[in-house]
Amino acid sequence: MATEATREVSVKQSEVPAAEEREQVRTIVPPVDVYENNEGIILLADMPGVPKENLDVLVDKDVLTIKGKIAKVVPDNLKPLYAEFGAAEYERAFTLGADVDVSKIDAKISKGVLRLFLPKIEEVKPRKIEIQVE
Amino acid sequence: MLRSWIVPTDPFFADLERMRAEMERLFDLASPIGNIRGAIRGTFPAVNVGETPENVVVYIFAPGIDPDKLELTLEKGVLTVSGERDTSKEVGENPDPQGYHRRERFSGKFRRVISLPESVDPGKVTAKYSNGILTVTIGKREEEKARKIEVAVE
Numbered sequence: 193m194a195t196e197a198t199r200e201v202s203v204k205q206s207e208v209p210a211a212e213e214r215e216q217v218r219t220i221v222p223p224v225d226v227y228e229n230n231e232g233i234i235l236l237a238d239m240p241g242v243p244k245e246n247l248d249v250l251v252d253k254d255v256l257t258i259k260g261k262i263a264k265v266v267p268d269n270l271k272p273l274y275a276e277f278g279a280a281e282y283e284r285a286f287t288l289g290a291d292v293d294v295s296k297i298d299a300k301i302s303k304g305v306l307r308l309f310l311p312k313i314e315e316v317k318p319r320k321i322e323i324q325v326e
Numbered sequence: 327m328l329r330s331w332i333v334p335t336d337p338f339f340a341d342l343e344r345m346r347a348e349m350e351r352l353f354d355l356a357s358p359i360g361n362i363r364g365a366i367r368g369t370f371p372a373v374n375v376g377e378t379p380e381n382v383v384v385y386i387f388a389p390g391i392d393p394d395k396l397e398l399t400l401e402k403g404v405l406t407v408s409g410e411r412d413t414s415k416e417v418g419e420n421p422d423p424q425g426y427h428r429r430e431r432f433s434g435k436f437r438r439v440i441s442l443p444e445s446v447d448p449g450k451v452t453a454k455y456s457n458g459i460l461t462v463t464i465g466k467r468e469e470e471k472a473r474k475i476e477v478a479v480e
Binding site (some may be wrong): 267276 | 358369372373374375376377378379383385387388390391392393396413416417418422425426427428429430432443455456457458459461
């Protein structure tokens with residue numbers, strides 16, 4: 193019995209996030225370019241400071257969410273003097289049309305720019321219709 | 327990172343935050359007084375400056391730029407960064423201008439001028455580009471570094 197009770201308490205404790213995690217971080221909406229061609233949609237997002245391992249691209253039903261956490265670059269003893277940029281995380285979501293093949297989304301991040309390619313389903317790609325001449 | 331630069335906000339209000347930033351930018355434009363080299367919000371690239379006991383550190387948020395194409399100069403305590411980013415090249419050959427649904431990212435030439443504290447030593451500069459952030463570390467002059475003064479006990 194005693195072990196049971198102890199376990200329950202410890203479970204509850206682990207559910208309480210540490211003070212560090214509880215502290216809310218400022219999230220910014222990254223600027224994006226969205227370009228469409230016959231093959232699909234290209235999405236480019238400026239997310240400086242985000243390494244590959246801190247990037248999340250999620251698709252839930254028809255919502256695409258991009259998230260990124262900035263890696264620590266600042267030494268602990270740094271005293272800010274002037275700041276234009278004060279975010280720790282990026283997040284932005286988009287609704288997708290039914291014409292995107294979500295199983296084939298390709299994501300890359302390089303030099304702080306996320307590049308997503310959302311291919312279109314084969315059936316919706318534009319086709320040239322031949323006109324028969326009699 | 328940037329713990330002391332972070333102002334807590336609920337991530338669910340990201341859009342509201344964007345509106346707030348836009349308002350701030352408008353007020354910035356209308357503000358009767360500002361730093362001569364200060365920038366309005368949304369300027370590319372964004373710049374943060376901080377200092378440690380040994381160095382002055384400048385962070386330039388310049389994603390998607392080839393480090394070879396960034397020009398950095400330091401003269402009389404004034405750091406200048408300039409370069410170019412052409413986002414139309416990123417979507418492939420000859421992008422169709424009609425093909426854009428959204429175009430929010432900065433494209434074109436840029437130049438930022440940053441005044442540094444007088445304590446910097448122009449001879450001690452290092453620059454590194456990582457994940458789209460250019461970090462410039464400038465050493466402080468020896469005589470400007472904070473010194474601990476020993477109190478003699480009689």
